[in-house]
Amino acid sequence: EQFVESGGGMVQSGQSLSISCVASGFTFGFQDVSWVRQAPGKESEWVSAVTANGATYYSDSVKGRFTISRDNEKNTLHLQMNNLKPEDTALYFCARVESMRVSGGNYYPLAYDFRGQGTQVTVSS
Secondary structure (H helix, E strand, C coil), X not given: CEEEEECCEEEECCCCEEEEEEEECCCHHHCCEEEEEECCCCCCEEEEEECCCCCEEECCCCCCCEXXXXXXXXXXXXXXXXXXXXXXXXXXXXXXXXXXXXECCEEEEEEEEEECCCEEEEEEC
């Protein structure tokens, strides 16, 4: 079971970037998957999720700027990031959601069972 992320880089504030990860070793289409990020010296932060049936959810910090999508035929997860801000600078990981809760239209990942190595996104001001 593996995720391999790609597409990270350095951009200026206000620009866009698209990152992806390719999954292998499990039935990707049957699983909820998330993007999680971690900035230096900070705890990891859930960014977005797409469920097995295609429902999408976002953290308040990225809602309206980021778009998550999945291609089950290619076992690939995407994250389109627009209007990037310096505070979006982090290592971005794909993670498979082990347990979650949906309440009031919000998605709460409770546990991940594995994640990829990550791709670095750096946004300069």
